Amino acid sequence: MKKIQLLFLALSFFSSIAIAQKVEIPQDTMVTSSHSVKINGKSIDYTAETGMMPLWNESGTPVASLFYTYYKRKNVNNTEDRPLVISFNGGPGSASVWMHIAYTGPRVLKIDDEGFTVQPYGIKENPHSILDVADIVYVNPVNTGFSRPIPDAEGKVDKERFFGVQADITYLAEWLSTFVTRKNRWLSPKYLIGESYGTTRVSGLALELQNSQWMYLNGVILVSPTEIGIDREGPVEVANRLPYFAAAAWYHKMLPSELQQKDLEELLPEVESYAINELLPVLMKGGFADTEKKKEVAEKMAEYSGIKKEVILQNNMEVPFQYFSKELLRDKEGYTVGRLDSRYKGLDAKNSGDSPDYNSELTSWLHSFTPAINHYLRNDLQFNTDLKYFMFGPVHPWDRSGNNSGEMLRQAMAQNPNLDVLIQSGYFDGATTYFNAKYSMWQLDQSGRMKDRLSFKGYRSGHMMYLRSEDLQKANDDLRGFINNTLPAKDQSAKY
Incomplete structure (x- = not known):
């Protein structure tokens, strides 16, 4: 018995030493491998370069090491004609994993055609990747993926340098300048693509790269965009919810038969028009709106949203997103619906309540993404490291003050006649709704002088529209078309 106790104490001692040891943060490493993928029926040979590259402070001391994966097509003689797409995800605090292994990259998750988890986990070739027309780099900001801050001599991390709207934009522009220089891509046409909070990031980067790094872009792609600093509080924000409510209700067959039988893309313009022209004026009057008119509007909202008129009136016409997720199927099936993708259902402990117990869609995504990315990278x-791959890393508190990223994007477009913007949204996204994305596009340039350089594409899925097989192909084709259409003709001048 005594020997067993001594053995246990020894094991505990050595285990505590192992836990106390710090995992080494690679600061400047690179691993390159060769691969092939068949895209649109054509075999594409490429290299995959993955590694860590440092970010330096003003005195030349490394303050962070950022993890990246860079896909480059082989047998390209002239990179000055070869576009480079720089990809970010969101959060803030989210790794660049979602679009990497589910959307634009040469490998995608093994999931079913609607995007739900299947086992065994893993990846497969992506026959729709944009690697045929552009090289791609996936960048992980500090404390996402394997990226980490590097403590100073006293073991401290300057969090203000990394964790905030403007700080994030500033340091990533510096890092990208180093990356483009090292990879000899200064002459290449360049595109930024960001998803969710990544759209705030790339909107700001468009101007920061121009003004601080003197790097000019050909395009910015906003996937499931945030508000990008464009104000919509109050009645506008509430009215903008209704088209999403209608889309989610249509998917779950909760609409009256005359609406349910319409195609989604026939129904939504009708709901959008009602939200703008009928609902918004009543909301603006608030408690002074005519009582009978409010009842009339609540009745119409109930028809479009699939939830009861009484619920709408009880919430003073402002049905919260979380309440909608709980309420839509409460009486019919007893399930909740996902926030980021309302095609997903959740199961709560109680049917009562005003919000779901958990995000059913995010749980499902982590189920398939986490094992796949960890296995694929290693x-x-x-790429071998003992660092944990942060799907969501510690980046809080995040300084959200001074977010004017939409205005930064507008100014970048004004300064650069070659810069166009594509917006992509899923109709069933209840977090960054497709109609709010349209609203941002409408409000981005109040003059209307640049509206021909802004375009919108919608898809019959959610926040990550590409998880649905049909939309994976459609969305990549839209990206491919956007890139090809925004490459200027040879010797075409950038001028108004």
């Missing part, structure tokens, strides 16, 4: 791309 086995297929041969």
Whole structure:
């Protein structure tokens, strides 16, 4: 018995030493491997370069090491004609994993055609990747993926340098300048693509790269965009919810038969028009709106949203998103619906309540993404480290003050006649709704002088529209078309 106790104490001692040891943060590493993928029926040979690259402070001391994966097509003689797409995800605090292994990259998740988890986990070739027309780099900001801050001599991390709207934009522009220089891509046409909070990031980067790094872009793609600093509080924000409510209700067959039988893309313009022209004026009057008119509007909202008129009136016409997620199927099936993608259902402990117990869609995504990215990076791309891959990393508190990223994007477009913007949204996204994305597009340039350089594409899925097989192809084709259409003709001048 005594020997067992001594053995246990020894094991505990050595285990505590192992736990106390710090995992080494690679600061400047690179692993390159060769691969092939068939895209649109054509075999594409490429290299995958994955590694860590430092970010320096003003005195030349490394303050962070950022993890990236860079896909480059082989047998390209002239990179000055070869576009480079720089990809970010959101959060803030989210790794660049979602679009990497589910959307634009040469490998995608093994999931079913609607995007739900299947086992065994893993990846497969992406026959729709944009690697045929552009090279791609996936960048992980500090404390996402394997990226980490590097403490100073006293062991402290300057969080203000990294964790905030403007700080994030500033340091990433510096890092990108180093990356483009190292990879000899200064002459290449360049595109930024961001998803969710990544749209705030790339909107600001468009101007920061121009003004601080003197790097000019050909395009910015906003996937499931945030508000990008464009104000919509009050009645406008409330009215803008209704088209999403209608889309989610249509998907779950909760609309009256005359609406349910309409195609989604026939129904939504009708709801959008009602939200703008009928609902918004009543909301603006608030408690002074005519009582009978409010009842009439609540009745119409009930028809479009699939929830009861009484619920709408009880909430003073302002049905919260979380309440909608709980309420839509409460009486019919007893399930909740996902916030980021309302096609997903959740199961709560109680049918009562005003919000779901958990995000059913995010739980499902983490179920399939986490094992896939950890296996893929270490086995297929041969990047080995003991660092934990942060799907969501510690980046809070995040300084959200001074967010004018939409205005920064507008100014970047004004300064650069070659810069166009594509917006992509899923109709069933209840977090960054498709109609709010349209609203941002409408409000981005009040003059209307640049509206021909702004375009919108909608898809019959949610926040990550590409998880649905049909939309994976459609959305990549839209990206491919956007890139090809925004490459200027040879010797075409950038001028008004």
